[in-house]
Amino acid sequence: MITTSGLTKVYRSRGREVTALDGVDLHVREGEVYGVIGQSGAGKSSLIRCVNLLERPTAGTVTVAGQDLTALAGRGPRAGKELRQARSRIGMVFQHFNLLSTRTVQDNVELPLEILGRSGKERSAKALELLDLVGLADKAKSYPAQLSGGQKQRVGIARALAGDPKVLLSDEATSALDPETTRSILQLLRDLNRQLGLTVLLITHEMDVVKSICDSAALMEAGRIVESGTVSELLATPGSELAAALFPVTGERSAEDRTVLDVTFQGEAATQPVISQLSRTYNIDISILGAAIDTVGGLQVGRMRIELPGRYEDNVVPVGFLREQGLQIDVVEGTEPIKEGAR
Ligand SMILES: Nc1ncnc2c1ncn2[C@@H]1O[C@H](COP(=O)(O)OP(=O)(O)OP(=O)(O)O)[C@@H](O)[C@H]1O
Numbered sequence: 001m002i003t004t005s006g007l008t009k010v011y012r013s014r015g016r017e018v019t020a021l022d023g024v025d026l027h028v029r030e031g032e033v034y035g036v037i038g039q040s041g042a043g044k045s046s047l048i049r050c051v052n053l054l055e056r057p058t059a060g061t062v063t064v065a066g067q068d069l070t071a072l073a074g075r076g077p078r079a080g081k082e083l084r085q086a087r088s089r090i091g092m093v094f095q096h097f098n099l100l101s102t103r104t105v106q107d108n109v110e111l112p113l114e115i116l117g118r119s120g121k122e123r124s125a126k127a128l129e130l131l132d133l134v135g136l137a138d139k140a141k142s143y144p145a146q147l148s149g150g151q152k153q154r155v156g157i158a159r160a161l162a163g164d165p166k167v168l169l170s171d172e173a174t175s176a177l178d179p180e181t182t183r184s185i186l187q188l189l190r191d192l193n194r195q196l197g198l199t200v201l202l203i204t205h206e207m208d209v210v211k212s213i214c215d216s217a218a219l220m221e222a223g224r225i226v227e228s229g230t231v232s233e234l235l236a237t238p239g240s241e242l243a244a245a246l247f248p249v250t251g252e253r254s255a256e257d258r259t260v261l262d263v264t265f266q267g268e269a270a271t272q273p274v275i276s277q278l279s280r281t282y283n284i285d286i287s288i289l290g291a292a293i294d295t296v297g298g299l300q301v302g303r304m305r306i307e308l309p310g311r312y313e314d315n316v317v318p319v320g321f322l323r324e325q326g327l328q329i330d331v332v333e334g335t336e337p338i339k340e341g342a343r
């Protein structure tokens, strides 16, 4: 639904150059909620602004719903109308809502429809329908200043939906909100995703946002995507930073000469019988340092941190046994095998 390839953005100001995006290949499937997470300055906002061509990419292409937006933008003023139309099929939700304070809630939602040249009657019907959808039917005549943060963001979402978009982009939509309100806004985005079949690309620096509503996620660092995939793929990737952050499990090793392993399972698989089987087969005492079961991206995930006696070299066979049972095994740092060449 959204594909970027080799997307690059270099800002030039007063002789200085900043490479905010450094060849980003992103692929968001139709109907999914896709989260991009990264630290401040990683290039997240630049990415989302390039996806809807609010910012002109320096190089690379952006395709949304089969349409190459970068090609449209490159064709000069006459393609402007086409680009505006394509853009109206992409809704955008902002961190600070960006509502016009002198307009009522309804008039704020009508704004994109005015730009598209729709009649007054059509605009008003659509705005009221959308306000109802986001749970603000009774606030149509209020002004933004009379609303709470969460209500303002609902207006922002209703406005983003005015052009019947296929795609919704959200840049830190919940980071100005308290945790309770954040949950309700995320739930609303999830509901819209399901009800309207809306594809959602959201940017956040909060892992909890990814955890609660994303089907897929990407980690951005210094203008590049360093990890990406469905939640399930990430959890199955050895050493995935995103998986560890999405699903943390803690527990300290009890002594130097121990091997600590994180065992991850998804869906049906059960760890407990495998662990006791391991213990019996190899006659070793296994301690459980920590364990958790949670739902990530709608998927049941369990993780257990276990400790085996002896160093990693002594445990190659038991580790192999666990992997053969289809469990994801990550060796926790400090007990990793010594890399060849490193002394
Ligand atoms: N208009 C601009 N002109 C020059 N440099 C810019 C501009 N916008 C962003 N940058 C720079 O590009 C880099 C990426 O910025 P961007 O806003 O995309 O990061 P971000 O991941 O959204 O960060 P945050 O989490 O703080 O919002 C930063 O180094 C930033 O200073």
Ligand SMILES: [Mg+2]
Pocket (backbone or CB within 6 Å): 044, 045, 046
């Ligand atoms: Mg940003």
